[in-house]
Amino acid sequence: MVYMAEINEIIVLGVDVGGTGIKSALVNLENGELVSERIAIETPKPASPNGIFDVMSTVCEQLNWKGPIGCGFPAVVKNGVTLTAANVSPEWIGFDALQVLRKMTPGKVGIVNDADAAGLAEMRFGAGKPYYREGGGTVLMITLGTGIGSGLFVEGHLHPNTELGHIEIDGYDAEDRAATVVREKERLSWPEWGARVNRYFQTLEFLLNPDVFIVGGGVSAASEKFFPYIHVKTRLLAAQLHNDAGIIGAALAVGWCDRQ
Ligand code: BGC
Numbered sequence: 001m002v003y004m005a006e007i008n009e010i011i012v013l014g015v016d017v018g019g020t021g022i023k024s025a026l027v028n029l030e031n032g033e034l035v036s037e038r039i040a041i042e043t044p045k046p047a048s049p050n051g052i053f054d055v056m057s058t059v060c061e062q063l064n065w066k067g068p069i070g071c072g073f074p075a076v077v078k079n080g081v082t083l084t085a086a087n088v089s090p091e092w093i094g095f096d097a098l099q100v101l102r103k104m105t106p107g108k109v110g111i112v113n114d115a116d117a118a119g120l121a122e123m124r125f126g127a128g129k130p131y132y133r134e135g136g137g138t139v140l141m142i143t144l145g146t147g148i149g150s151g152l153f154v155e156g157h158l159h160p161n162t163e164l165g166h167i168e169i170d171g172y173d174a175e176d177r178a179a180t181v182v183r184e185k186e187r188l189s190w191p192e193w194g195a196r197v198n199r200y201f202q203t204l205e206f207l208l209n210p211d212v213f214i215v216g217g218g219v220s221a222a223s224e225k226f227f228p229y230i231h232v233k234t235r236l237l238a239a240q241l242h243n244d245a246g247i248i249g250a251a252l253a254v255g256w257c258d259r260q
Helices: 050-061 098-103 114-125 174-178 180-185 191-207 218-229 242-260
Strands: 011-017 019-026 037-041 068-072 109-113 137-144 149-153 157-159 211-215 235-238
Touching: 011 050, 011 114, 011 242, 019 050, 019 242, 037 050, 050 068, 050 098, 068 098, 068 114, 068 242, 098 109, 109 114, 109 242, 114 157, 114 211, 114 242, 137 191, 149 174, 149 191, 174 180, 174 191, 174 218, 180 218, 191 211, 191 218, 191 242, 211 218, 218 235
Parallel strands: 011 068, 068 109, 137 211, 211 235
Antiparallel strands: 011 019, 019 037, 137 149, 149 157
């Protein structure tokens, strides 16, 4: 439990909106640590703006929070407007999410794509730390979850809103073959799913030639189960913050949006 008196500028509520769940916690931006309980609530169906903002209000009430809120959202997000909706309700297309967030709190707010958020967190506090600088090369963060998300960093700078989970491979949208939910739905063995993930990473390598891949999403905690099936020349790293990367990165979105 965090008391209002202890809260200052560096504590931000990070909300990681996913197609399956909404995960939130208060985050210390200085060290990336969670400083409250972690609240996980199922994504409402339909995953409409009303439903999702209701969940956020519940989280704020539960934490008695009136400070800054950063949000990672599973869509292209430009200037606070969500522009796509692969795994959420189509009502989000062209929706000014930043305006609604502003009404929720007197504090600062920010909203970015969820994989960009996870990438920001890994670059700042996790596996990407050595590369988060001028001369750090090209790092491609890929999150495997309900969908596949991507966060591309070039010389320590984020190129936002890449949608590399939707590249077409063998006639399929890549995330329809290789996302984590597909492994669960189709009950694929690790080698079966690993082969699909391998095809995906080999295609990314062929097209983009990054220096480093960081693989995120909850499944990154079990990287030893599928990394042996991924055969790429590019350095392949498991995310270090696993599922928390989304929450920590969402909190970082507040500062990142400010700089835009
Ligand atoms: C969405 C991306 C998102 C990814 C991971 C994809 O379906 O198009 O914007 O980053 O899922 O949630």
